[in-house]
Amino acid sequence: MKRSILYPILIALLLCAVSKVYSAVKAGEAAPEFAAAASNGKSYRLSDYRGKYVVLEWHNNGCPYVGKHYKSGNMQRLQKEWTGRGVVWFTILSSAPGKQGYLTASEENEYLTKMQAAPTAALLDATGGIGHQYDAKTSPQMIVINPQGVVIYDGAIDNKPTTDLEDVPGATNYVSLALEQAMAGKEVTTTTTRPYGCSVKYADSAH
Amino acid sequence: MLVRRAIFGFSLASALGFVLLTCGTCTPAEGTPIPHGTLELVAENQWIAAGHDFDLGLHFELENGWHIYWINPGDSGEPPRVKWQLPAGLTAGTLQWPAPRRLGTPSIVDFGYQDAVTLIAPMRVDSSFASRQPVSIIAQVKVLVCREMCIPGNAQLSLTLPVKSESPARDTRTRNLFTAARKSLPRPAPANWKLNLDEERHTFVLTANVGHEISQADFFPLAESQISNTASQKLLPVAGGFRLTLQKSDQLLKPIERLKGVLVLSDGRSYLIVVRVSKTGKA
Numbered sequence: 001m002k003r004s005i006l007y008p009i010l011i012a013l014l015l016c017a018v019s020k021v022y023s024a025v026k027a028g029e030a031a032p033e034f035a036a037a038a039s040n041g042k043s044y045r046l047s048d049y050r051g052k053y054v055v056l057e058w059h060n061n062g063c064p065y066v067g068k069h070y071k072s073g074n075m076q077r078l079q080k081e082w083t084g085r086g087v088v089w090f091t092i093l094s095s096a097p098g099k100q101g102y103l104t105a106s107e108e109n110e111y112l113t114k115m116q117a118a119p120t121a122a123l124l125d126a127t128g129g130i131g132h133q134y135d136a137k138t139s140p141q142m143i144v145i146n147p148q149g150v151v152i153y154d155g156a157i158d159n160k161p162t163t164d165l166e167d168v169p170g171a172t173n174y175v176s177l178a179l180e181q182a183m184a185g186k187e188v189t190t191t192t193t194r195p196y197g198c199s200v201k202y203a204d205s206a207h
Numbered sequence: 208m209l210v211r212r213a214i215f216g217f218s219l220a221s222a223l224g225f226v227l228l229t230c231g232t233c234t235p236a237e238g239t240p241i242p243h244g245t246l247e248l249v250a251e252n253q254w255i256a257a258g259h260d261f262d263l264g265l266h267f268e269l270e271n272g273w274h275i276y277w278i279n280p281g282d283s284g285e286p287p288r289v290k291w292q293l294p295a296g297l298t299a300g301t302l303q304w305p306a307p308r309r310l311g312t313p314s315i316v317d318f319g320y321q322d323a324v325t326l327i328a329p330m331r332v333d334s335s336f337a338s339r340q341p342v343s344i345i346a347q348v349k350v351l352v353c354r355e356m357c358i359p360g361n362a363q364l365s366l367t368l369p370v371k372s373e374s375p376a377r378d379t380r381t382r383n384l385f386t387a388a389r390k391s392l393p394r395p396a397p398a399n400w401k402l403n404l405d406e407e408r409h410t411f412v413l414t415a416n417v418g419h420e421i422s423q424a425d426f427f428p429l430a431e432s433q434i435s436n437t438a439s440q441k442l443l444p445v446a447g448g449f450r451l452t453l454q455k456s457d458q459l460l461k462p463i464e465r466l467k468g469v470l471v472l473s474d475g476r477s478y479l480i481v482v483r484v485s486k487t488g489k490a
Contacts, residue, residue, distance in 0.1 A: 026457050064351075064359045100356040135457075137282045137315050155458070161285055163351070163359040192458050194432045198357050199283040199315040 025134050027154050027191035031145040032133045036092075038121035039108035044090065051147045053087045053179060057119065057157075058094060058131065060101025060139040061111055063198035064163040069140055070115050072168040075157075079118040082179060091119040094131030099201035101139065102126060128202040138197035144178045153178035155193030241350055242358035244269035248346050248366045249325075251385050252375035255297075255342065255368050258334040259375050263366070264388055265289065265302075265326045265348065273354045274319045277307035279429055281317035281436045285351050289328070292345035296336035300329035305391035306469050306477035307427055316436040317353075318427055325388035338370040393469045393477040401448075404466055404482040411466060413451040413482065421449040423473035432458035433466060 025032060031054070035045040046054065057075070060066055069075040079089050093108065095101035103111060108122050125131055134143060134154075144153035158171035178188045238245030244267060251262040265287070267275055276284040291299045304326060307318040328346075346364045351357050396402065401416040411434065413426065422444055428434050438454030453466075463484060471477045 062356055064357060132314065135314075162349075163285075164349075192460055194458055196285070197283060198353075199311065199317070201355070202312070202314060204312045204314065 025143075025151055025154065027151050027188075029151055031143070031149050031151050034130045034133060036123040036125055036130060037105075038123050039103075039105040039112070040121055041105065042121065044121055044123060046145075047149070049088045050149055053082075053147060053182070054145040055082060055087055055089045055175060055179075056130075056134065056143040056145070057089065057091045058136045058139040058141040058197075058200060059091045059122070060093070060095055060198055060201060061103065062100040063139045065138070065161075065197035066140050068163050068165055068168065069157060070117070072165045074168045075140070076115060076117050078173070078175060082176075083118060083120055085179075085183075087179065089119040091117070091122040092125050092130055092136070093122060094125045094128045094136060095201040096128060096203035097126055099203075100198075101201050128200070131200050131202060136195075136200050138195045139200060140197055141195035141200075142175045144175060144182075146182055152182055152188050153191055154195075155190075156196045159193075161194075161196030238266075238268065239362045239364055241267070241348075241360035241362050242352040243273040243354070244352060246348060246350070246362050246364065248344070248364035249381045249384060250366055250368055250378060251381060253369075253378045254371045254375050255332060255336070256371055256373060256375050257296075257336040258332060260329065260331050261375060262385060263328040263330055263344070263346075264381070264384060265328065265346065265364075266323070266384060267320070267325070267350070268323045269321060269352065272321070273352050274310055274317075274321045275324070275350055275352055277318040277320070277427070278302075278304045279318055279427070279431050281309075281319075282311070282315045284317050284319065284353060284357065287326070287348055287350040289349075290347040291328075292347070293330075294338065294342040294344075296333040297342075297344070298331040298333075300331060303327040303329070303392055305388065306393050306471050309425070314437060318436075324391075325384055327385070327388055327392070336370070341367045341369045343367045391477075393479040396470075396478045396480045402480060402482045404484050406462075406484050406486050409455055411453045411455065411484070413453060413466075414445070414448070415451070415470075416448040417472075418447060420444050420446065421472055424449055424451055425471045426451060426453060426468050427471070428466065428468040430467065432456050433463060434459075 031046060033046050035043060037043050083089050093101060093103060105124060112122060140157050142157045143151060146152045153174060156174060158173045160167035160171040174190050174193060177190060181188045238247045247266040249264045249266055276286045278286050280286055293299060305324060307320060310317045310319050344366045348362045350360050352360055403414045405412045424442055426440055433456055435454040435456050441452040443450040465481055465483045467481045469477050470480050
């Protein structure tokens with residue numbers, strides 16, 4: 001009986017703590033640890049993927065900037081290419097329940113199938129915990145983590161901050177650029193950009 | 208609203224159709240639907256005359272709670288963009304943007320406009336400009352309209368203006384709109400202001416001597432990724448002005464030479480300022 005009262009309080013306190021401590025992760029810094037349930041029913045922990053490159057993709061299926069990359073097939077192409085080259089790709093849904101982009105596990109699985117998306121997993125982050133840890137501002141914000149667990153890229157998916165599908169082909173993709181350079185043992189030339197897109201629909205978002 | 212959106216959609220063809228149907232010779236054009244609002248292309252003058260520059264206005268009206276973005280949209284979104292189709296001899300200048308307001312939450316801050324805003328587009332008219340026929344000006348506008356969610360809109364607006372040799376007369380129907388629009392534009396910082404910007408490790412400290420003590424000031428950076436949009440701007444009133452501490456953006460990787468932006472003071476007046484960065488040695 002006591003437990004049932006305590007748990008919600010504990011969870012609320014934990015959420016408060018998470019929302020208070022968020023400060024931006026910068027390129028060059030250690031990627032904060034997280035664990036989350038995915039739409040496929042499994043759980044994933046970032047530290048289990050030490051030794052691999054990890055891409056984080058902030059997702060909101062109703063956002064027109066995200067729509068540009070899925071309708072054009074660009075995001076799926078990137079997911080297939082990079083997971084094919086051993087990269088772990090987490091699509092992250094940080095929309096709060098009732099907000100645009102919030103999906104249940106089965107809704108997200110339907111979306112992944114319909115869009116023929118191919119991330120390693122889609123992480124359900126309805127509390128916004130991971131989003132706030134990484135100070136994710138927009139969808140589709142992208143983060144690349146190297147095998148040592150250090151953030152090597154944080155920002156926009158490419159250099160065309162628009163919703164126009166015709167802007168996809170000529171764009172410089174910053175995720176691919178960072179992965180190509182890092183895998184070739186070169187210095188990543190663009191480590192931080194302004195992440196364009198729709199604001200992440202956290203519980204506190206009003207716009 | 209749903210019905211209107213369903214009928215007109217946001218396609219160019221239908222927007223154009225709407226304009227043509229309702230606006231054969233009329234000036235100014237009727238408001239064209241955009242997502243959750245309307246957009247109107249208006250002219251300051253009744254006709255065009257060679258050598259007489261004039262202003263056009265893009266007047267947005269938005270439903271309650273919806274917003275569009277300033278030239279620097281902040282953490283998300285994008286500003287409206289316009290492509291002009293102009294007769295030879297007419298050249299469009301850069302859009303003039305009224306001071307924005309802060310929109311958003313503690314974790315994501317955007318800069319933009321709610322309710323209504325007019326962006327002024329200055330037009331240059333060649334001294335040799337001539338036409339027997341009225342000329343038509345077309346503006347193709349892309350705009351992102353957001354509230355909880357964002358909807359991209361497209362509108363093609365057109366305006367037909369006669370061409371005469373005598374000096375153009377003001378259009379009384381748009382006079383108030385242009386007066387209000389100009390009033391909302393940031394004015395140049397007065398010549399007697401003394402501005403200084405000290406760069407420290409994580410902050411820029413703006414010290415302004417404006418001749419009187421200031422208790423409230425908001426700075427809106429014109430460029431993205433220079434200062435943090437979410438960090439609160441700490442104001443310290445000092446004799447003759449104020450000191451404002453601006454947190455650097457995490458995306459600021461290279462040193463900047465000057466900071467450019469709009470300063471909104473407690474009386475609601477806004478000023479365009481450009482301040483050279485001086486290193487304090489604490490950097």
